[in-house]
Amino acid sequence: MRNVVDAPEEAIRRLLSYLRQLDCMLQEGKRSFSSQDMAEALHLNPAQIRKDLSYFGEFGTRGVGYDTERLADELRSILNLNRNWEFVLVGVGNIGVALLRNPELRKQGFEIVMAFDKDPQVIGQVVGEVRVENVSRMRRRVEQMGTRLAIIAVSLESAQEVGDSLVEAGVEGILCFAPCYLRVPNTVRLIPIDIAMELGRLVYRL
Amino acid sequence: MRNVVDAPEEAIRRLLSYLRQLDCMLQEGKRSFSSQDMAEALHLNPAQIRKDLSYFGEFGTRGVGYDTERLADELRSILNLNRNWEFVLVGVGNIGVALLRNPELRKQGFEIVMAFDKDPQVIGQVVGEVRVENVSRMRRRVEQMGTRLAIIAVSLESAQEVGDSLVEAGVEGILCFAPCYLRVPNTVRLIPIDIAMELGRLVYRL
DNA sequence: AATATGTTGTGAAAGTGAGCACAAGCACAA
DNA sequence: TTGTGCTTGTGCTCACTTTCACAACATATT
Numbered sequence A, B: 001m002r003n004v005v006d007a008p009e010e011a012i013r014r015l016l017s018y019l020r021q022l023d024c025m026l027q028e029g030k031r032s033f034s035s036q037d038m039a040e041a042l043h044l045n046p047a048q049i050r051k052d053l054s055y056f057g058e059f060g061t062r063g064v065g066y067d068t069e070r071l072a073d074e075l076r077s078i079l080n081l082n083r084n085w086e087f088v089l090v091g092v093g094n095i096g097v098a099l100l101r102n103p104e105l106r107k108q109g110f111e112i113v114m115a116f117d118k119d120p121q122v123i124g125q126v127v128g129e130v131r132v133e134n135v136s137r138m139r140r141r142v143e144q145m146g147t148r149l150a151i152i153a154v155s156l157e158s159a160q161e162v163g164d165s166l167v168e169a170g171v172e173g174i175l176c177f178a179p180c181y182l183r184v185p186n187t188v189r190l191i192p193i194d195i196a197m198e199l200g201r202l203v204y205r206l
Numbered sequence C: 001a002a003t004a005t006g007t008t009g010t011g012a013a014a015g016t017g018a019g020c021a022c023a024a025g026c027a028c029a030a
Numbered sequence D: 001t002t003g004t005g006c007t008t009g010t011g012c013t014c015a016c017t018t019t020c021a022c023a024a025c026a027t028a029t030t
Helices: A009-027 A035-042 A046-054 A068-078 A094-100 A103-107 A135-145 A156-168 A195-203 B009-028 B035-042 B046-054 B068-078 B094-100 B103-107 B135-145 B156-168 B195-203
Strands: A065-067 A085-090 A110-117 A130-134 A149-152 A173-176 A189-192 B065-067 B085-090 B110-117 B130-134 B149-152 B173-176 B189-192
Touching: A009 A035, A009 A046, A009 A068, A009 B195, A035 A046, A035 A065, A065 A068, A085 A094, A085 A135, A085 A156, A085 B195, A094 A110, A094 B094, A103 A110, A103 B195, A110 A135, A130 A135, A135 A156, A149 A156, A156 A173, A173 B195, A189 B195, A195 B009, A195 B085, A195 B103, A195 B110, A195 B173, A195 B189, B009 B035, B009 B046, B009 B068, B035 B046, B035 B065, B065 B068, B085 B094, B085 B135, B085 B156, B094 B110, B103 B110, B110 B135, B130 B135, B135 B156, B149 B156, B156 B173
Parallel strands: A085 A110, A085 A149, A110 A130, A149 A173, A173 A189, B085 B110, B085 B149, B110 B130, B149 B173, B173 B189
Antiparallel strands: none
16 A cells, blocks of 8 residues: 555545544544544544545554554645645635635645736725735736636636636636536646536435 | 336436427427437437336337327326426525526526515526525415425535524425535425535546 | 348447455554 | 554455447438
């Protein structure tokens, strides 16, 4: 084992949830735990937790368990979360505003450093801690700042166009809230969040 | 084949994306298509699309392909999306407001019929088309209205408590934006959306 | 009617991920 | 030092998903 590239995407998802749970444990003052404890908290199989971790190393002590703080540090290091990440936001509508005003993201190291919109009513306004700029300047500004990550929160109609501009500007990862499949080169990582689709999943078999 | 219960959860996710794509095709006036066409549009294997559909029936014509409108109808029927679904929203903060003001959801048949918050500043205000009520009345109102679905958009601290109340009130499905693992009986369907976690996935390997 | 071309539906193969079960290792007591 | 109890790390097996490959069917052409 210990082959990082073998770790399936689902394992990464779970590692993130382990980290989230570790922060809860720390807040409760729980300084160590077994895979059994974590499994009960997250409704998982303890072996799965151990296997997920084993892709990246040995972080526990046999007969004892895991040190909460140590594992949190290790996970942050594995997941590249022990630093700040800068994002550009495109589309300052309802969702965009919600993201700009959410202090939780910044706390976790995700900082929106620029925001763009096409609506003259919105351009120039300060939301959260950034001033909304005209989307026509987006490409140049993103190139200039060297921002590698973007969040698309525009309408279905504009999404592909905005995505193309971002890719041209050198963005390497996109989180997209628009309800469509964004075509991007496969050098660019794309994660879609479609709330209507999640509601659809919820409704299935009910 | 034709065994509905065998359809994996991932297939349901994909069916939803097929439906979304079909709506795009209809808008473009594309009245029929092959699994190959759809596969190219969504970056999938055509056999996977055919197999996903085959869990539920035969919807195409050999040698010809699929009728766009017919398949859209069939999928809406399979996915229970040919009717309106009523939701209760708890937490009218940034995300809650974004959901209430999003007309797209209603168009797709997802209607927020009640909204609750604990903040006196927010209670009584009309957002979108509903008046925000005091969360203390939530349980009674949900029981009364018989609402089966809920969206939790409250803080981490309140999420579990709110979830428990909703379950007691008879809710059967919950979409949760709070960054924690909600404990619910396994008769209740839970779908979590954690934006920070998705950003974390985006950042991994970058 | 026969042939060529195209596309579906699906059994079977290949590939992938999860869970079991146990050796390895730690802690503490006798 | 030896023994007991506990928990990790992991090879192996089983189950599930995806993909392949082809028969079945449709349409068009000669």
